[in-house]
Amino acid sequence: MDRRKLRELSFFLSPMLLMVFLFYLIPLVMTVYISMTRMRNWNVERYLTDFVGLYNYHRLFYMFQHDPTFKAVIMTTIIFVGITLIINVFGGLALALATFFIDEKSASFYRLLWLLPRMSPIAVYSLVWYYFFHGSEIGTLNSFLMHLGLISQPIPWGQIVPWGAWSVIIFVNGLVGVSFGMVVFTSALNQIPKELVIAARVDGASSWQISRRILIPMMRWHLLYVLTWQFLSLLTTYPHLFLLVEWDLVNRDYGTTLALYVFNTAFGRGEQDQGLAAAAAVILSVIGIIGGFVTLKVLKFERMMKKPRGDF
Amino acid sequence: MRDVETRPKKYGWIVILALLLASLPLITAFSLLILSSFSTHMVTDLSPGSLHPTLENWINLFHGKIATTGGIRVNIWRIALNTLIVALGVSGVVTGISALAGYSLSRIDFKGRKSMMVLLLLLHAFPGVALIVGVYLLYRLTFPVNTTFVGLYSFVYVILARAALEIPMSTWLMKGFFDTIPWEFEWSGIIDGASRITVWRKIMLPLIKPGILAVALFSFLAGWQDIIYVRTFLIDPTLATFIEANIEAEYSHMPLIAAAGTFYLLPTIIFFVTAQQILLQGYSGGIKG
Amino acid sequence: MVRITLENITKKFGDFTALRDINLEIEDKEFMALLGPSGSGKSTLLYTIAGIYRPTRGRIYFDGRDVTNVPPKDRNVGLVFQNWALYPHMTVFENIAFPLELRKAPKDEIERKVREVAEMLRIEHLLDRHPWQLSGGQQQRVAIARALIKEPDVLLLDEPLSNLDALLRLEVRAELKRLQKELGITAVYVTHDQAEALAMADRIAVIRDGVILQVGTPDEVYYKPRCRFVGGFLGNPPMNFVEAEVEDGNLIVYGNRIPVPAHYRGIIEKLGVKEVLLGFRPHDAEIVRGRGEGLVGTVYSFEPLGREQIVTVSINGAMVKVFAPEGEHFSFGEEVTIKLHEDRVVLFDRKTEKALEFLSG
Numbered sequence: 001m002d003r004r005k006l007r008e009l010s011f012f013l014s015p016m017l018l019m020v021f022l023f024y025l026i027p028l029v030m031t032v033y034i035s036m037t038r039m040r041n042w043n044v045e046r047y048l049t050d051f052v053g054l055y056n057y058h059r060l061f062y063m064f065q066h067d068p069t070f071k072a073v074i075m076t077t078i079i080f081v082g083i084t085l086i087i088n089v090f091g092g093l094a095l096a097l098a099t100f101f102i103d104e105k106s107a108s109f110y111r112l113l114w115l116l117p118r119m120s121p122i123a124v125y126s127l128v129w130y131y132f133f134h135g136s137e138i139g140t141l142n143s144f145l146m147h148l149g150l151i152s153q154p155i156p157w158g159q160i161v162p163w164g165a166w167s168v169i170i171f172v173n174g175l176v177g178v179s180f181g182m183v184v185f186t187s188a189l190n191q192i193p194k195e196l197v198i199a200a201r202v203d204g205a206s207s208w209q210i211s212r213r214i215l216i217p218m219m220r221w222h223l224l225y226v227l228t229w230q231f232l233s234l235l236t237t238y239p240h241l242f243l244l245v246e247w248d249l250v251n252r253d254y255g256t257t258l259a260l261y262v263f264n265t266a267f268g269r270g271e272q273d274q275g276l277a278a279a280a281a282v283i284l285s286v287i288g289i290i291g292g293f294v295t296l297k298v299l300k301f302e303r304m305m306k307k308p309r310g311d312f
Numbered sequence: 313m314r315d316v317e318t319r320p321k322k323y324g325w326i327v328i329l330a331l332l333l334a335s336l337p338l339i340t341a342f343s344l345l346i347l348s349s350f351s352t353h354m355v356t357d358l359s360p361g362s363l364h365p366t367l368e369n370w371i372n373l374f375h376g377k378i379a380t381t382g383g384i385r386v387n388i389w390r391i392a393l394n395t396l397i398v399a400l401g402v403s404g405v406v407t408g409i410s411a412l413a414g415y416s417l418s419r420i421d422f423k424g425r426k427s428m429m430v431l432l433l434l435l436h437a438f439p440g441v442a443l444i445v446g447v448y449l450l451y452r453l454t455f456p457v458n459t460t461f462v463g464l465y466s467f468v469y470v471i472l473a474r475a476a477l478e479i480p481m482s483t484w485l486m487k488g489f490f491d492t493i494p495w496e497f498e499w500s501g502i503i504d505g506a507s508r509i510t511v512w513r514k515i516m517l518p519l520i521k522p523g524i525l526a527v528a529l530f531s532f533l534a535g536w537q538d539i540i541y542v543r544t545f546l547i548d549p550t551l552a553t554f555i556e557a558n559i560e561a562e563y564s565h566m567p568l569i570a571a572a573g574t575f576y577l578l579p580t581i582i583f584f585v586t587a588q589q590i591l592l593q594g595y596s597g598g599i600k601g
Numbered sequence: 602m603v604r605i606t607l608e609n610i611t612k613k614f615g616d617f618t619a620l621r622d623i624n625l626e627i628e629d630k631e632f633m634a635l636l637g638p639s640g641s642g643k644s645t646l647l648y649t650i651a652g653i654y655r656p657t658r659g660r661i662y663f664d665g666r667d668v669t670n671v672p673p674k675d676r677n678v679g680l681v682f683q684n685w686a687l688y689p690h691m692t693v694f695e696n697i698a699f700p701l702e703l704r705k706a707p708k709d710e711i712e713r714k715v716r717e718v719a720e721m722l723r724i725e726h727l728l729d730r731h732p733w734q735l736s737g738g739q740q741q742r743v744a745i746a747r748a749l750i751k752e753p754d755v756l757l758l759d760e761p762l763s764n765l766d767a768l769l770r771l772e773v774r775a776e777l778k779r780l781q782k783e784l785g786i787t788a789v790y791v792t793h794d795q796a797e798a799l800a801m802a803d804r805i806a807v808i809r810d811g812v813i814l815q816v817g818t819p820d821e822v823y824y825k826p827r828c829r830f831v832g833g834f835l836g837n838p839p840m841n842f843v844e845a846e847v848e849d850g851n852l853i854v855y856g857n858r859i860p861v862p863a864h865y866r867g868i869i870e871k872l873g874v875k876e877v878l879l880g881f882r883p884h885d886a887e888i889v890r891g892r893g894e895g896l897v898g899t900v901y902s903f904e905p906l907g908r909e910q911i912v913t914v915s916i917n918g919a920m921v922k923v924f925a926p927e928g929e930h931f932s933f934g935e936e937v938t939i940k941l942h943e944d945r946v947v948l949f950d951r952k953t954e955k956a957l958e959f960l961s962g
Contacts, residue, residue, distance in 0.1 A: 008416075008508045013416055015408070031442055106328055112584055122538070123539050123553075130559070138354055239538075262441045285438065293434070308418065308421040310502075312653060501703075515688060
């Protein structure tokens, strides 16, 4: 590569590469390193050189077998990812199809409405559901059911283990995730030639038949895309759960996924254990990287990359 | 679909009704919060009796009185300004860096280009929580000794750290936008003697304005809505940490927190109303096709 | 104003070969058309001359100077694109001035030169507008102005007229040709429209699948095609091709016997070919009613065109088209005889599809 080209490439790529180096590469190395120390309470001076090898990983393994709190976290992660994934994919699909078949004005309204969870400040979003699911009589859900006479006492929904807590976190996160699928599928639907739908209408097909026989089969790649990305995203997300747990809206053990567990163990109140948190983080990362590679292969991202034209 | 022929003849209203029912919790929850900010008591309990319309929450909020007893005063404007600085910082950093990197990935052929693009996708999928532990350690290790710079440093750090999370996807998005520009524009500039950098600056960037706007908007919102990074790195308070810290306030002040929440929500609503097209377009940009 | 020499140019994109061993000389001040169907490689060749593509093998010379590895901006070429590529965020003035701005020319010089070239192309009243405010024809003139402002040695044009409507195209054709002659710039013009090439070019290079099939003046490629493809590509309606067998100094064409044209007698004897393809153009034949000396057939259809008409005749199943004067009224199935203008007939070897006179040489 000649000098001029090298200079130009440096101009364009170095800011990004610098960011990647500083905020991805180095932190990753540091996290791996911390996982092999007994760092606690961010006592950096004391523990930075306290190298203990795979000690924290042994602890995690032990906790996985014996610690009920940790087992609850693992269980929660599995249930959370599994169920929310289904909701996100099918909910997104349902929203995209529904807004596809109605008039443009209503469609726009609903699409924007369902984008609100994703775009709202996380603190406000958590606040909204805090009041909705609040365990006392000021909780909207409680109040609603009490007014209908279905329950006589307010119920602390998020504290019912495990399904109460699970339902709340799945619901709250599901609303955020559904918008991703909705946008992707809407974009996919807009690319389908209108003539196909019109022809089917003329032949008397109902919306359901059109969806099932024509639209959905043409969105196979998009379905796969949403499925894989949402899986990885759900595995690693924690900001939307953080306040729910911190405000005690949901039970701590059954409202915490592995990602949140890492964060709380490293930064939470009380005894902080960075070594342990880092070890759990490394495990999560390994799963994430494998998942990422599998996703790329499955989605055939190779084909999306066109070569630039020109030899100048 | 806009065409009459594609809309269901009889059952259109059923679909709208179903959508409405599904959206009800969402609409209800948000509306009640906003409504509560205008009432002396929280209306989230759905009792008409609790609704006592008043502006006192908002007045108190803007005057900084978060406790009716004691003289604790909080400058909500200062807090909002901090949030704004973070949001603008993230937006600027992300937009600038991704506009640069996205161009080269779209238009320049070099060894390792493909690997770089794969790397970006992998980074985007990477668990952020694994990184934040290391990012915090780096923060601690590079903390300025001189205490006068500490505030500034925490701002710079939180902006860069939060921006870094958005850069892989934004770069990919920008690349997608650059891909849509016909090659002739580039070639025309090259033949006339422009360097790649000049072509980028004078020809491509103006042609890409919608893309730049979309990325700037999304990264602004990412910075505005953040809670994890600001509470971990920023020394000064933002609206997010303000709400987080004050959830414990006595019941009588809940509407005030509702007001803070509504205030915090305002820019999001404003963007919704004014930038619908960009929102919907930007989110789908970069997706196949 | 330079002479361009392309020597053994091959261009590959991965496994795909776009240009194969191209050799071409373009004279100083010449208007050379690169004519071919889509995908033939003509645009690739143009961009290789411009320097946007670098040849996989071969060399390019401008006036004897090797420019193969010289970057585009140092070749002093002006390029007019098919879709004009005018920068929408700049005014017409800024678009035209852009090349000079990049060279950091002083402001008053830029001002002067832009006005000059704008006047030459009659767009001086549009300088403050933006490209999207202009018509297609106007935009195209701006693109040409931008290419000319740096006083290039070579003007390259990539199908510049294809985005204009038919009527405008004819107007601009004449103007472009006149402009090129006035300025005396060597021009290379890519097109798939054979009428355009015939009307404008000093010489035409016919390209197909990355190979140059023939280079010659419009007359040469039109009347003396080297191969069947060139014969069939130029001319509208296209050249007629019928199969013929050689027999004792005569050609047997679907049961008709006609003498071998005079200018082919010696060649046919020397080569001893037996199976040929006879090519003749619709204008180079006459239709006579009834059965006579020539190619006998029946009228299949006729298309009146105003001054004349095109008659399609079936010669025992083979369809040929011939022009006839407007006044003659034919009926379907009527028996007619086609009399060929002997000196305009071209004979091709049936196997190689090459014109016979080029096989012997």
